[in-house]
Amino acid sequence: MEIALQRDQKRILVVDDEENARIGLSRLLAKEGFLVDSVSNGYEALNYLRQQDVNLIVTDINMPEMNGINFLKELNKSFPKSNVIMVTAYGGVESYIEAMNLGAFEYINKPVKMEELKSILKKIFKETNH
Template sequence: MGSSVGKILIVDDEENARIGLSRLLSQEGYDVDSVGDGREALDFIRDHRVSLVISDIHMPGMNGLVFLRELHRSHPGINVIMITAYGGVESYLEAMNLGAFEYINKPVKLHELKSVMNKLFRHGDSVTV
């Protein structure tokens, strides 16, 4: 399934989380890149075709919710899965209202992430910009 999905961009300020998730998805056959914050992500997306963004919510500088708002303003077709170690109803509702496809609590379980990705791509909701 992996290669037909397109590029996945992981946005997380925690290097170990970013590397671990990148490695897991790469081993599953996905084309994965990663960056450390929302500003880097917007710069990356401006220069690369991305099908899916997996972004942490709590990051210094531009947090994940501000990033999500900016991303959907400039690239409304890119699907986003938000992840967080600090799950709460308010951030969940805000992420969903801003257009996130799904919201997953850390630590991310591969089977849970793959289930969400399968749901996303099975419904043909993915748009590559």
């Protein structure tokens, strides 16, 4: 039996090849009352998004096969209105600029600080009415 979503409950997709990071972030977001699903790479994320709408995508940048920047480019083609937060343990000015130019809402460093993330989530959902 499927439970109907509450009107204000948001669905977030976490994309990260690092299992511990993916699970940890998913748990933190679920504790905050979000519906959270997770996948391990950009290809899985694109397949997921063809079947399920989400309010936000939180994706790692440094992933094998399809990195976060290439995933963001694919999102822009197939799902151009996606809200995306880029997360990285290897932040650099070049990837920051490229991600922001490609439409990422925010770019944050690992380990993710929950207070910082909560502040960004409020801002995203307030600005986009998603």
